[in-house]
Amino acid sequence: MMERDMAANRQPAEAFGQEMAELRQEAGAHLLAPWASAGKIGTAALDMIGDGEGIYVTDEAGRRLIDGPAGMWCVNLGHRNRELTQAMADQAMALDYNSPWYTSSAPAVELAGRLAGHAPGDLSHVFFTTGGSSAVETALRFMFFYNNVKGRPEKKMIVTRDRAYHGSTYLAGSLNGRPRDQDWMDSETGRVIRLSCPDPFRRPAGMSVEAFTDGLIEEFRAAIERHGAEKIGAFVAEPVLASGGVVVPPEGYLKRMQALCRQNDILFISDEVVTGFGRLGSVFASGEVFGIEPDMITFAKGVTSGYFPLGGAMISARLLEDLRASNHPEAAFAHGLTYSSHPIGCAVAQKTLDILEGGLLDEVKEKAVYFQTALKRLEDHALVGEVRGMGLMACIECVAEKAGRTPLKLDLEVGKRIDRHCQERGLLVRPLIQMCVMSPPLTITTDQIDRMVEILDASIRATMDDLTRDGLWRG
Known part of the structure; x- marks a missing residue:
């Protein structure tokens, strides 16, 4: 594997992409991922992450993404904390x-x-x-x-x-x-x-x-x-x-x-x-x-x-x-x-x-109010049944019909659709069938929260357009 300049946090796009492609191929040959389906087990490779800094990670396409799930609910103090x-x-x-x-x-x-x-x-x-x-x-x-x-x-x-x-x-x-x-x-x-x-x-x-x-x-x-x-x-x-x-x-x-x-x-x-x-x-x-x-x-x-x-x-x-x-x-x-x-x-x-103990806990309590209030605005979308959460963790639950809270068909996996659109715009979320969950690093700023909400707003709109175009949802 080629050496990488971590201080620069980036290789030239072509070299970075080549390295990630090689790693993906090797992962498919040797690395068993969690939750693998029987039809792909032993051959499937997950999306590659190259590096991280603060609340961001870099994916295999060289895109800098907000790490919405903080890894797996865990990178509370952000990436590359010295x-x-x-x-x-x-x-x-x-x-x-x-x-x-x-x-x-x-x-x-x-x-x-x-x-x-x-x-x-x-x-x-x-x-x-x-x-x-x-x-x-x-x-x-x-x-x-x-x-x-x-x-x-x-x-x-x-x-x-x-x-x-x-x-x-x-x-x-x-x-x-x-x-x-x-x-x-x-x-x-x-x-x-x-x-x-x-x-x-x-x-x-x-x-x-x-x-x-x-x-x-x-x-x-x-x-x-x-x-x-x-x-x-x-x-x-x-x-x-x-x-x-x-x-x-x-x-x-x-x-x-x-x-x-x-x-x-x-x-x-x-x-x-x-x-x-x-x-x-x-x-x-x-x-x-x-x-x-x-x-x-x-x-x-x-x-x-x-x-x-x-x-x-x-x-x-x-x-x-x-x-x-x-x-x-x-x-x-x-x-x-x-x-x-x-x-x-x-x-x-x-x-x-x-x-x-040095002050971050108090900051989280303040930011949590802003985080929950900002995300709550996404309930204006017809696809969104509820935005709920506490502290710096939240969920967007999507529904087939808003007034009756009618569940979506699980095989639509709307969460994955929203996540794909989010990644195109610079955000990772964790899709859970008809839901998307978020638990960003505790170091996130209010400006970064605003950016998260902007990306989610556009991605939910794009998902509604996709579902409507394909005749899978009527709004």
Whole structure:
């Protein structure tokens, strides 16, 4: 591969295009991409990204694009952040790795203490993992272990929700409830109880939000009565359902769900893999934004701004005290990962916290109002049923008919159509069938937000023209 001048952030267009074409061909021959379809698996190659800087990435055509999804909800501090890259280099030269089975390191110990200071309630301990899936898997395995030690081996069922996303490992992936997630993949079914999605936009016609919320709570109560509280170990919930379409639950919903968990000795696991580390203006949103004190919080992504694989599960001190007081002091939590507490990841996470605590969290709270207000104007389009979001995350949901919120045919994949038009104009969004989601780097400016909205506006118009021309939509 030819050497590239990273400082210039650009090769001559012809050379850059040639390099990307060669890489695409090599990827199709050797690299298996996530979510590959059987008909193309082992041959398909994804679009290439050449480099990134700030809120921008450069694609294989040499176009400079606003990174609307911030990678995968994770590049919160933007691309080529020199403070983060220097923290990586400095730690690698000091201590690149240590075995978490037999030793610890200063970055891991210091980071654990800082995270405990930000976590709500008595979440004072953290088990570090390599990402979000392993963080959720860790929390669930801890729940199993906890109930085994407590002499309740039958208390293992897990409550999840429609349109949830909790990861790609077997047990975490079994909790997912998005369209198509389980179509061709095996999953755990005997332990999983699935509730309705708390999406106010999709509530029954004529029903108030208050009545909708009451129904969600009663659905959970009925599930507890049906299965028995003695069988249910945990309720796992994203405070905002991210990959399910940035679903913001009704006000008070999470508090009421937590109250039911407490009444029935069910652990509440708040999955903050997306909502943590500044996305909603707080390090952890559970307490500061939603007023809940979970028994565990899982996190990843923004903890290192995507610069190094790291995740974790914050665990209540009360649960650990229960274990220490049990009649089974010999019981081992036989769970660990080679890269748990990785010193480089922990050092990058500490620098991430330095930047967030240095004023960026307050900036996000201010920019979030501007971001949500600017995007809301896109609801003027006939194709757009709702623009919703919180903090610096948002979703545009498209509909076949606006007044009745009539869903579009899924095979139209309108989100992909909008994304293609956006890329032509300088923006990446994340398409989710009939939706587009955005979670730009927290460093985005109001002028850049305006540019995002301009591109989305033009791209939605172009998509409506395409659908109308092809006889697929009547507006």
